[in-house]
Amino acid sequence: MAYDHNHLAMWNQWNQEGGPNYPHQKVIQFVFRNFPPAVRSQTRVLDLGCGSGVHCVFLASEGFQVTGTDISEVGIANTSQKLSKLGLHANLKVEAADVLDFRSDSFDLVICVGVYDCAGSEVTKISVDKLSTLMAPGGRGIFLFASNNDFRFKHQVLNIHGFLEKEVKAIFANSFDKVWIDRYVTTYQGGQIEQNDWLVTVENLLP
Template sequence: MQEKNTAWYASWFDTSYYHILYKDRGYDEAEAFMKHLVEFLNLPEDGTILDLACGKGRHSVFLNKMGYNVTGVDLSPNSIAHASKSANDTLRFEVHDMCEPYPKEFDAVFNLFTSFGYFEHESDNLRTLKSIKAELNETGFGVIDFLNADFVIDHLVENEVKEVDGIIFRLHRYIENGFIYKDIRFEADGHDHHYTEKVKALTLEDFESYFRAADIDLLAIFGDYNLGKFNKKTSPRLIMIFK
């Protein structure tokens, strides 16, 4: 029997409240990013893509509509159950731990919207990158879309209140031990809830060190979803293309 994952992301991402809090994420911006990305990579028209940490699968679904053969994987059984409602002959979803290699090779592996750096142990970050490398075919490309830690720390909003679907979320952000934390508190369904997100404040230099250790070649770096030039002080994103 597989051991139950008790990490924060295994519980928080598997709740309905996570999806309520982030329901206003911009679909248009995300879809434009996908178009820019596949055009830059010049993927084959019927190419294969692994969407690593796919959540409920909205990006997988869009990429599939663009004509790609897509596999979406995520640690959350609830997210995969939801995503699987959209499955077809060229779109499939599975529960999978991204630290472990998926047993297939792809034209591209996408790890999007800061779905990296959640682990307590540095070794798991490296294991994930080695797994991505193993999932790429001979001409395949890996993509990690991460936050730009320097920009996020400089523009950190410590306290915020958001009301979504009648739920008042109280958010508190802070930096501690090299991680960016977000405490999330709210009352719903007659109960008080408390979750904490944390992501390692990894810089480009950190990723370059990982890439060397994983024998990965960094090919291009971008700083936003329009694939603009990366600037560590002004870019909101750190988007890395590698193989």
């Protein structure tokens, strides 16, 4: 997808302000549950839409072989700087979520947090289709993105797309060998504010 100047400028500005400082708790849980320390040095992970690198830093510090991609050159520069300061390494690339110029079976783990709701359904469908071929047999993935019930969609924070259930099912249909579609919901102020994310986890089976 060819992103226009205003779209790229928005995400460069967002990354200029630093982005999140800590990895998402669901990513931590998923990684620790599925990838014990003994296998991490052999596990190739893609952080799709890595932003300013909070998950790249977490994954590299845990011993994974990390690749990070993002459309924002500012985000990639921030990620590189954070890794360098900690003596960590990752392969980094400025690249849109629907490009994914990698060979098949390149990754054993894919994480994607807060990206598809910013990219929209068309880009998401292309991205998921490509990821299903890039993920190796036995690989797993976790995707978090806003639903149509999320406050960020309702108030148009960063112009995100709130996904309907039927969209999510259509996008992930016939993709990975196993797909689990769940929700991750948090409410604030007595339920007045609702953060409502789709939590999609996937797996490709071993031959």
